[in-house]
Amino acid sequence: MQLELLNEQGQATAKVDAPDTLFARDYNEALVHQVVVAFQANARQGTRAQKDREQVKHSTKKPFRQKGTGRARAGMTSSPLWRGGGRIFPNMPDENFTHKLNKKMYRAGMAAILSQLAREGRLAVVDSITLEAPKTKLLAAKFKAMGLESVMVIADQVDDNLLLASRNLANVLVCEPRYADPLSLVFYKKVLVTKAAMEQLTEMLA
Numbered sequence: 001m002q003l004e005l006l007n008e009q010g011q012a013t014a015k016v017d018a019p020d021t022l023f024a025r026d027y028n029e030a031l032v033h034q035v036v037v038a039f040q041a042n043a044r045q046g047t048r049a050q051k052d053r054e055q056v057k058h059s060t061k062k063p064f065r066q067k068g069t070g071r072a073r074a075g076m077t078s079s080p081l082w083r084g085g086g087r088i089f090p091n092m093p094d095e096n097f098t099h100k101l102n103k104k105m106y107r108a109g110m111a112a113i114l115s116q117l118a119r120e121g122r123l124a125v126v127d128s129i130t131l132e133a134p135k136t137k138l139l140a141a142k143f144k145a146m147g148l149e150s151v152m153v154i155a156d157q158v159d160d161n162l163l164l165a166s167r168n169l170a171n172v173l174v175c176e177p178r179y180a181d182p183l184s185l186v187f188y189k190k191v192l193v194t195k196a197a198m199e200q201l202t203e204m205l206a
Helices: 029-042 103-120 136-145 160-166 182-187 195-205
Strands: 002-006 012-017 123-126 151-154 172-175 190-194
Touching: 029 103, 029 182, 103 123, 103 182, 103 195, 123 195, 136 160, 151 182, 160 172, 190 195
Parallel strands: 002 123, 123 190, 151 172, 151 190
Antiparallel strands: 002 012
């Protein structure tokens, strides 16, 4: 598999050989969906909570007499049938949302995503991305010159200048290969990988 090597103007100047085990895999839609859903589920904090009929603050007094009103009998207003009453099966903070995903499945899913990005022309290689100062406008101007609006950069080493310059750009994500996640790879329109980062990805996922 060969990937395009982009210059500072975003033009393809050459081709770079990439391992077929990582960038020429068949696209498995079901596996990719499972990997993305598992990543999102494992990122949930599970802090939502609701109250049951014991926890809501209501009087335990019988709201009206048992017979003669024509209404259904009721014992207290904390009943789940009443407005403002407790929930029957409330969401609890200790609820576990994690999905188990085998390492081989995760690696295969990431390889399938990278391969599909390469086939669609959304994945390219650059020699390196460096900045002289931690200025957001410098990085924004660099991506504008390359014709990129939504881009994910996978660099072998993210220095302070690149990190500080990129964190205030809404459609830009800069990370190291170990922090590349399937959701970001699918979300951003263009993915740039440095040569050294491509070697690290090959060691991790191939």
